[in-house]
Amino acid sequence: MNKISGAFKSFGAAISGLCKSVIGAVKSFFMHWNRPAEGNYVPSKETVAYSVGGMGVQLLAVIYSNVTLGSTCLLLGSIYGMKPTTLALLGFINAGATIVLQPLKSWLIDNTPGNKGKARPWMLWLSIPCAVLLTSLAFMDTGWNELTMTIVVGILFIMMNFIYQFYLGQYSMLAQLLSPNSQERANIISISSLVYSFAPTITGALIPQISKLFKLGQLDQNFYRTIFPVFAILGVLLTLLVYFGTKERVIVPKAYKQKVKFKDAMKKIVRNKYMWILNITTWFQFGRGAITGILMWLYIYVLQNANIQSILSLVLGTASGIGMFMAPFLIKFFGKRNVAIFTNLIAAAASAILIAFPNNIVLLFISTYIVFWAVAVQIISSPAMNADALDYQQYATGDRFEGMSGNLGMIGQVIALGTGFIIPALYEFNGLLDDYDILYDTVVREPLFRSLAILSAVFGVLCAVPFFFWDLNEKKHKMMIEALKERAAKDNILHGYEHESVLSSGELFDGTDSLEVEMHSSEILDTGAADIDTEEIGVADIDAADADAKVKEEAEVVAEQIDSSDDGGEEV
C-alpha cells in the first residue's frame, strides 16, 4: 500500500513539475518579448514573426500539394486529363532537373548579394515568382491537345519546383541562422512547427467546404482558379512578416566577406563528417516509414467506417504535435545525438511488433502513432543538428556553407531515384498489381503488411546507426561557439572594428558577455597567444598574429586534426 501511494506521489510530483516547467516557459516567453533571455539571442516577438510567417510558407505548400506530378492529382490528372505515364515521365525529368540545378542553388545561397543574410533575402525575392508560377498552373486551357498541355505544364512545373523548393528550403534554413545557441534553435523550430501546422489543418478543413460552392466541387477548374490566387497572396504577405520580423545571427567578423568557389567549398565540405552522418541517414528514411504508408488502406479496406476514420485521423494528428512539443525538452535532457538514435530505434521497434501481428488493427494504429511521433521529434532535432554541423564547418575552415552543404544531398537524391522503386516492388511481390480491391482480403494483406513491417524495422535501425558516430555534443558545440566569438572579436580588433558586434545582425548578443569577450580578446592580442580551452575539443592553438589568412589556414589544420583524432563518441 505504501509502495502504491509512494508511486502515486512520485507521479503527481512529476506532473506538477512538468506543469510548472510549461508555465515557466510561457511566462519567460512573454517576459522576453523584446529582449532575449540571458544566454539567448532571439526575442520572443521574432519567434512569433518566424512562426506566423511560416503559415504563409505553408499556404504556398498547400497550393503545391494540389499540383503534384502524380495520377492522384485532381487538377493535372482528372481535370487536365494528363496520363499517369506522362506525369511519371515529367516527374522523372523534374527529378533530374533538380539534381542538375542543385549546385546553382547552393552557389546562389552562399554568394547572396547584400548584407541581409543568406536565407531572408531569398525568401523575399522568391516569394512572388513562386506564388505566380504556382497559381499559373490553375489557368491551363483544357482545350489544348495532349502535347501542348504536356510541354506547357512540364516547363512551368520545372521552373516552379526549382523556385518553390529554393524558397521552402530558405525558410527551414533560416531557423538555423536565427541564433548560434543550439538549444534556442531547437526551441524556435519546435514552436514554429506547432504554429505553422495550423495552416494546413485549417485549409484541410476549409477546402472541401469551399469546393461545395463550385458545380463540380474539387473537379472544377474554377475552384482552383479561386483558391490558388487567394492562398498565394496570403502566403506572400505572411512571408513579408518573416523577412521584416527576423534577423540572421551568425558569428562572423565585421570584415568578413564570403566569396565561395564551388570546388574549394566542396573539398572542405566532404571532410565534414557530421554532414555525412546527416546525409547518410536520409538515404534510409524511405524505408523507415514504410508501414505508415498503409494508413489510407487501413481506413478504406479494413475499417470501412468513416466516423471512426475521422476520430482516428484526429488522434493520429496529435502524434506530430506532441512529438514536436516534446522535442526541445528531450534534446535538453538527452542531447540531440541520443534523441536521434532513440527515436529511430523506437520507430523500428514499433514496426517490428507488426511482424508478429500484421493484421492487428489496434497494433497497426499504435505503431503508426509511434512512428509519426518519432518522425515529428526528428523534424526538430535534424535541422538543429544540421546547424551544429554548419557551425563545426565554420570552426574547422572558417567558412559558412549553408548552400554548398546541400550539394551532399544530391547523392541522396540520386540514391532516392533507385530506392523509390523498392516499396512499389514489395507491393507487387505481394500481389498488389492492377487491382487494389485485393486489399479487402486478409490472406493477401497479412504477408504484405508483414513485409512492410520488416522493411520499416530494418531501415529504422539503419537510420539510427550513423548517429553512433556523432560526437559533437552540446558541450563541445558551446565551446566551439565561444571560440568562434573570440576569433571574430580578435579579427574585429585587428581590423579596427573595436566594440563592433560579432553577430551578422549587428546586435550585441545578450548584453552580458560581449564586453567580457572583447576584453578577453584584447588580452589575447596583448599576450600574443590564444587562450582557448582547447583540451576537450582537441584543437591545436591558433597563432593570432595574422588574423585573416592565418585564421583560415590554421583552421584547416585544426580540421585535419579533429578528423584524424580518435575522439570516442558519447556513450548511449
Place this chain on the structure above:
Amino acid sequence: MKKKYVVSALLILAIISCLFAFAACNKQLSEEEAWEAYENALAASKEYINNRNYFIKYKYKDGDMTITQKLNVSYGNDNIDGWEDFVVVNKGVEKASKITTTYVNSYFGYSLKSGVKPKKATKEDYKVGYINNDGDFYEDSDIDRLFGLKSGDSYNGSVFGADEDIEKYTMGYVLGTLDGIGRDSVKLISANKNGAIITLSFIVEAEGLYYSGYNTDGNCLTVRITADRITKICSSDENAPAYFINYAGPKFSLPSYDAKSQ
C-alpha cells in the same frame, strides 16, 4: 576505425541480402509446377462458389470507355448461429474513364428490419427480396431466381434496370469460363512466379471452350494466381472482359425493408 569497418560491412551485407531475397522471389516455374499450382488454385477458388464471400470485377472496353461492373457477395451472418445461407448482394457500375455512366445499385438478398441491430437480430427480423434505387422493397424467397434475372425482366411489376444480368458476375460463372482448360486441352506457354503471384499464359487450341480462339502468343489466355487462389482471368484483347476475383469485399448492409415507410 574498427567500428566504421564493422558497420560498413553490416550495411553491405544487408544490401546484398535484400538483393538476393528479391532475386529469389522471381523465377520461372516448370510445366509440372505450373499445372499443379493452377489445379490447386482452381480447386481452392471453387470452394467460394456458393458458400463464401467474394467480390468480382468485370472490366471491358466499349469504344473510348472502360466499363467496370462489380458484384459483391457476402454470405453468412456471424451474428446468428448456424445460419449460413444468408446472402447479401451488391452490384454496381463504376465510373468509366472520361465519361460518367449511371451508377446502378441493385440489392438482393436479406434485409433487416429497421431499428434492429444485427447483433440482436433473429431470423424473423429478416425478409428476403429486392430493393430498387428508390428504396422500394419487394419480398421474395427465391434467391436462385434473383441471380438469374436479366436486364429488362419485369420483377414484381418493376422493370429491372441492371445493365447486365447478375449471373455473369457470380463466382460460378467466372470460374466456369475456365471449364475445359486443362493439361490435355491447352498449351502452357509461360509460367512466372513473382513473389506471391504466379502468372500463367495458355494457348487454347481446343474448340467449344469459353476461351477458344485465344490461340496465339500475342492473343492468349492469362490466369493470375495470388496466395494460391485465382485472382485474374483475361486475354490480350481489351474489348473482351477481364475478371478480377477478390476473396473478400467491402462491408455493406442491405437497407432495411421497411425503411421507406418509417
